[in-house]
Amino acid sequence: MGSxxxxxGETGYALTRFxxxxxxxxxxxxxxxxxxxACCGMEFMAAxxxxxxxxxxxxxxxxxxxxxxxxxxxxxxxxxxxxxILKRIYDQMAEPKWVIAFGTCASCGGFYDNYTTxxxxxxxxxVDVYIPGxxxxxxxxxxxxxxxxxxxxxxxxxxxxxxxxxRIPEHLNKLRLSKEGGAAPQQDQSKEKAKHE
Ligand code: SF4
Numbered sequence: 001m002g003s004x005x006x007x008x009g010e011t012g013y014a015l016t017r018f019x020x021x022x023x024x025x026x027x028x029x030x031x032x033x034x035x036x037x038a039c040c041g042m043e044f045m046a047a048x049x050x051x052x053x054x055x056x057x058x059x060x061x062x063x064x065x066x067x068x069x070x071x072x073x074x075x076x077x078x079x080x081x082x083x084x085i086l087k088r089i090y091d092q093m094a095e096p097k098w099v100i101a102f103g104t105c106a107s108c109g110g111f112y113d114n115y116t117t118x119x120x121x122x123x124x125x126x127v128d129v130y131i132p133g134x135x136x137x138x139x140x141x142x143x144x145x146x147x148x149x150x151x152x153x154x155x156x157x158x159x160x161x162x163x164x165x166x167r168i169p170e171h172l173n174k175l176r177l178s179k180e181g182g183a184a185p186q187q188d189q190s191k192e193k194a195k196h197e
Pocket of ligand 1: 038039040041075076077103104105106110133134135136
């Protein structure tokens with residue numbers, strides 16, 4: 001579709017689906033609840049500051065009441081004692097709502113291989129996007145936010161992670177196709193033959 005511009009007193013109209021319009025509005029009006037417990041909190045502040053400026057992505061407004069937020073950032077280590085609090089905050093958020101696990105501690109427990117730490121918040125609540133890193137760079141944080149927006153614009157929350165097709169490396173794309181019943185990855189026949197000889 002070409003670009004649309006109207007001059008002066010001209011009028012016009014655009015056609016779309018209601019669910020697409022709703023998803024578009026949701027994706028650019030995220031109200032975030034930062035649940036920051038540890039050192040990753042500093043990195044979250046860096047992403048929100050003027051250098052990286054998360055506001056450019058329509059996710060500027062922080063809310064410290066779960067009733068007014070639809071994006072829960074879990075930023076830092078979650079101990080067993082904090083787990084019920086995190087769960088309650090998630091439950092109090094109104095639908096539709098999304099969760100980002102910020103850093104390795106929130107994603108899988110990080111290097112805390114002990115009984116006091118939850119080995120990943122997905123043991124308690126559903127997660128939409130995981131951000132690796134200890135701590136993650138602000139660029140990774142912005143990347144995760146854009147992935148979430150992609151997911152919101154596609155509707156539904158069946159996949160844990162949405163990667164725009166153009167950014168899927170070719171070998172992973174082949175693997176995905178073979179899993180879905182499409183063309184299987186090509187075998188290197190000469191290597192296979194040499195293995196058996
Ligand atoms: S991932 Fe690293 S930086 Fe983040 S809370 Fe855990 S230990 Fe701290």
